[in-house]
Amino acid sequence: MVEVHILRQDKDLAVRGLLKRGITDASDQIDQIVALDDRRKDLQTQKDELLHQVNEKSREIGNLYKSGRGSEANLLKTQVGEYKTEITRLEASMDTTMETLEKALLSLPNIPHESVPAGQDETANEVVDTHGTIPDTDSQDLRPHWELMEEYDLVDLAMGAKVTGSGFPVYKGQGARLQRALIQYFLDRAVDAGCMEVIPPFMVNADSAMGTGQLPDKDGQMYYVEKDDLYLIPTSEVPVTNMFRGDILGLDQLPKRLTAYSPCFRREAGSYGADVKGLNRVHQFDKVEMVVIAHPHTSYDMLDWMVNHTRSILEELELPYRILRLCGGDLGFTAALTYDFEVYSVAQKRWLEVSSVSNFETYQSNRLKLRYRDENGKTRLLHTLNGSVLALPRIVAALLEKYQTADGIEIPDILKTYTGFDCIKKG
Template identity: 60%
Template sequence: MLQVTTLRNERERVLEGLRKRGLDAAADVDRVVELDDRRKELQSRTEDLLAERNSLSREIGDLFKSGRKEEATAKRERVNEIKEATGPLEEQLDATVRELEEALLQLPNVPDHRVPAGATAEDNEVYRPHAGELPKPGAEARPHWELADTYGIFDLELGVRTTGSGFPVFTGQGARLQRALVNFFLDRNTAAGYTEYAPPLLVNEDTARATGQLPDKEGQMYYVQADDLYLIPTAEVPLTNLYRGELLDADALPVKLTGYTPCFRREAGSYGAHVRGLNRVHQFDKVEIVQLARPEESYAKLDEMVDHVAGLLEELGLPYRVLRLCGGDMGFTSAMTYDFEVWSAAQERWLEVSSVSNFETYQSNRLKLRYRTDRGTELLHTLNGSALALPRIIAALLENNQTEDGILLPEKLHGYVGKERLLPVR
């Protein structure tokens, strides 16, 4: 969440940035400052009374020791008055702190000055246009949901039978391809200096709140009521929280983490070809990369992560482009986000396969994640990116590489899959 000092000292910059999201947040920012003023006043009054009580308690002890019981009794009455006064004050203070935190939780992150203003995907900026010609498999090209049956890649009906719509079952060559992609991405990430983790798939409320999934995306998360736990929507959540509450040495930075997990999202349902097959599912596999960086280095690290994801797509031979998201299309917690889209030849449209974001101090303020500097301690910047999400990667690989002799696999995957092409099974 945003820091109160930022809202106080950089009010106009904050308001200008939030306007890029289409928000007029002046009243909300002012309310936070007012609540913080009240918190300070209540805290000061409470601390003054507690200091007086402690001082009187010491005096009372000395008076009793010296036999001056009447004076001690008089001061004890004042101690009792203070106790009666501090109780309500502490209750007001606790209520104000809770109200302040809830008000801060409702404010999204401030976009970086380079983020374009806008409300929808139409306002996103093409940051890196695609290079070269897009693949044209021909008029007979089939979408991946048709190829899936011929090649035994995944079965949507089995998923409906066992769970419900949006839960595909990968079979045979498809299961092998999915496992190959996970291993390929993890190997490339660890070669780039990321340490691999296998985190839990369920997290508690504090963890989901620390990275900003709560309260913003509560409706999109699967909740296990009996255990008060949430299924993760992305490995970003548990990976980043591994460092919650930590105070790191500067020479340990940047911290680079990667992990593979299934991801679970209760996305709003819609219909049409754009959500058929693997285009939108409720459970999917994804490999994530996370960095914890010094503030002055974080945008260089963001560029590094963008280049890394681009390299993965180039190794897979997938045409892609990079968008810089506008304020209104960006995630609640992000200060800047780049989306990667790959070309789907049979569907003749771009499919999002990765988001790479810098959250600046928005997450670390919730995480209480700091590092030591010559000036004391400061909040770190957190970053994350998909490297990569599998469903639409698989969709594009199938559609773009279909031939009369099977589906050709990228050379980089031959050793992982154990073959050069996928052959029909029906």
């Protein structure tokens, strides 16, 4: 949620920012929010005043009884009764006001960072960097990863479909070992870079899903276990960020840098077509994530740091990639600035998103009540960030396609010590 005081102080800035998301009535929405907040304050003050009266009168009543003046006490009691009916009325009015306010705030997405380009969809995303050469594939007979998976018996989609359903791959043999090697390598690199590794729960409660913004908006994207009222995590961002929900951190504890491996579960309702072929889009996949909790002054430095980290991994894997700055229309609801990483799939001849690195500023921490204590002892909201080091399936897809040869699939040098083999062969 955007902080109300920001909307009050920098309304023009907010309006201009939200316009980049294609929101044209932001000014009206903000006016409404501020009016509701004013009303809330007013009701609060009235209610507090009455409660103050009740407290004082109650004390008096106690004293009167003690000195044996029961009739005077009874007189006061009726007066307190009147206060209380009024308080009940104010409370009802406050409840509806706050409910409306909450709703209005939840429907307002984060204000994009000033560097975010305006635009409706991914065509307006800005390519900020491209690295590596895209091979001239016309002359080569490169095969897509789903064929390679099958030929070398690395990933079995049919088997997963039998066991669970479509989109739940079974990794087998060298395919499984490659998967495990990549996870281990990503984690090692993140730990070396200064992150603390955690293994979070893979299910979260509704409070956590609310804290990072999956609820109430993206309800349909998560798997839900009704019997226990729990959600399977769509990314480890959710449990890892929520580990700090409600905390007040000292300046000496910042920035907090964490990394976690987890499987990610996504319903992907409504996806179809060529996008979902092979490992392009699945319901369960592995990912190594980084979560950073930072002081507002350094959060954009941390964002750069995360971007550079992911960049270095892709370079070590020697995969061609590009970095996009998402435009307003493509930016996630809760993010202020997002860089997407895409690797080039040489057989599919298209870019695949493998990482998304975002700064949420105070949008999440406002819900999470995640704060720090500043030099003057005041509590203020922290900035939260997260980014995939990399999501596995599309990396595997890109690796298989790029490193295929007539004799087998080669393993990038950096991974060889992790896999324990240099080349994927048949049988």
